[in-house]
Amino acid sequence: MERVLVLGGNFxxxxxxxxxxxxxxGRDVEVKVVSKTDYFLYVPSMIWVPFREREVSQITRPVPKILAKRDVAFSQAEATHIDPxxxxxxTTRGEEPYDYLVIATGPKFDYSKLEGSDxxxxxxxxxxxxxxxMQTREDFDRLVADPGPVVVGAAPGASCIGAAYEFxxxxxxxxxxxGVRDRVDVTWVTPEPYAGHFGMDxxxxxxxxxxxxxxxxxxxLYENTAIASVSDEGVTLADGTQLPSKFTMIMPAFSGQDVILNSGAGIGNAAGFIPVNGAFQHPDYPNIFSAGVAIDVEKPFTxxxxxGIPKTGFPADIEGKLVGKNVGRLATGRTDLEQRPFRDIPGVCVLDAGHKEVIMYANKFFKPRQVEFMLPNPFYDITKRFLERYFLFKEERALAQLP
Ligand SMILES: Cc1cc2nc3c(=O)[nH]c(=O)nc-3n(C[C@H](O)[C@H](O)[C@H](O)COP(=O)(O)OP(=O)(O)OC[C@H]3O[C@@H](n4cnc5c(N)ncnc54)[C@H](O)[C@@H]3O)c2cc1C
Structure with missing residues (x-):
């Protein structure tokens, strides 16, 4: 029997x-997921939770139940070390042997890189x-009761700029x-060379x-700007400028998870991300694959x-499909692997702008591209809401093969 072990149970x-x-x-292959959390979390809707537009319970689904529908085993545990x-x-619940390993542990939100930001x-x-x-929600309520200046932004090295814009x-x-917006000064601080760069040029x-x-x-707007620290007074920029703030949300830089950093040189790079080729296969360990935010992507711009690069949910889904197919091929004796390098995956995203939205499409993640556009929908964030329903429907029915 061949054993496929997947670390991480989200997108x-x-x-x-x-x-x-x-x-x-129909083949003698066991598939098992080991994940720290036992729920699927539709992360894109988290930006609505502080404003009571959603409860966390509305955007989570139980992973063991989903996997059981397709006879996939599950263990809720944290992977702590990989011995290739x-x-x-x-793991925190013992050792898990594998013939094929998929690393899909996502990002660590690395607050240690920005003083005062934890x-x-x-x-x-x-x-x-x-x-x-839930603390974010509580403090937003306090801000409404006693308004004051707000700073929202992203730290140097941050990857998830789009989510910070949505927030x-x-x-x-x-x-x-x-009814308190006129009593709140709102400032946006971004490391992007210009607002709208999004880490994808x-x-x-x-x-x-x-x-x-x-x-x-x-x-x-402060663009092309580095934040130096966060404190109870507000935000200090690298050039010494002080931005007073009563409520602050600074998206931190991402790194790979501790399990990668603790597994020694060879599995991940210095930041804890996994190098992969066009088949999302590790270049040195052909039986190790990776997908989602866990992978290393070379930046084509300075x-x-x-x-950082916005490794969003859309590529994570495409990569998951490709990795599942490629691992399946190797586990059943085939050697031909499907290739689809990250740079060739389309960039598709809906940016929620507060009951409005901007639909972003690029036929390739990085330039040169043949087709790219941003389409504002000033009437309602219907696409974002539709995608939420669709993804939750597809995940809870274990229909990962759907687009
Ligand atoms: C606020 C916010 C809004 C976003 N909005 C959008 C959006 O609108 N559109 C979009 O496309 N993308 C969006 N993204 C990005 C999107 O959420 C990510 O691309 C997606 O979650 C990546 O999926 P993933 O499976 O790689 O990682 P994750 O979703 O982070 O999943 C990682 C999984 O690994 C598990 N895990 C971690 N460490 C271990 C360990 N050591 N052992 C075992 N299990 C472990 C976790 O429990 C989890 O199950 C947003 C992100 C944020 C933060």
Missing amino acids: AGLTSALEAKRHTR ERQVVS PKLGFNHAVHDPELI LFNLDYYLRVH GIRGGERLLKGLLHRQGIR SQVPL
């Missing part, structure tokens, strides 16, 4: 596991973590809903559109302030 991990199972149906020579992963210190707020986000525009929207028309939106909403 990339769930898709990889279900697809590996589908591509090995012995082909064993150490939300547990109480100066900064998180939008990704189901527990920390910014939703905060602006809900401050208006509560921009999309035609994006800079004009984003800057127009910021201007229309009365949001002050920026004055460090800036």
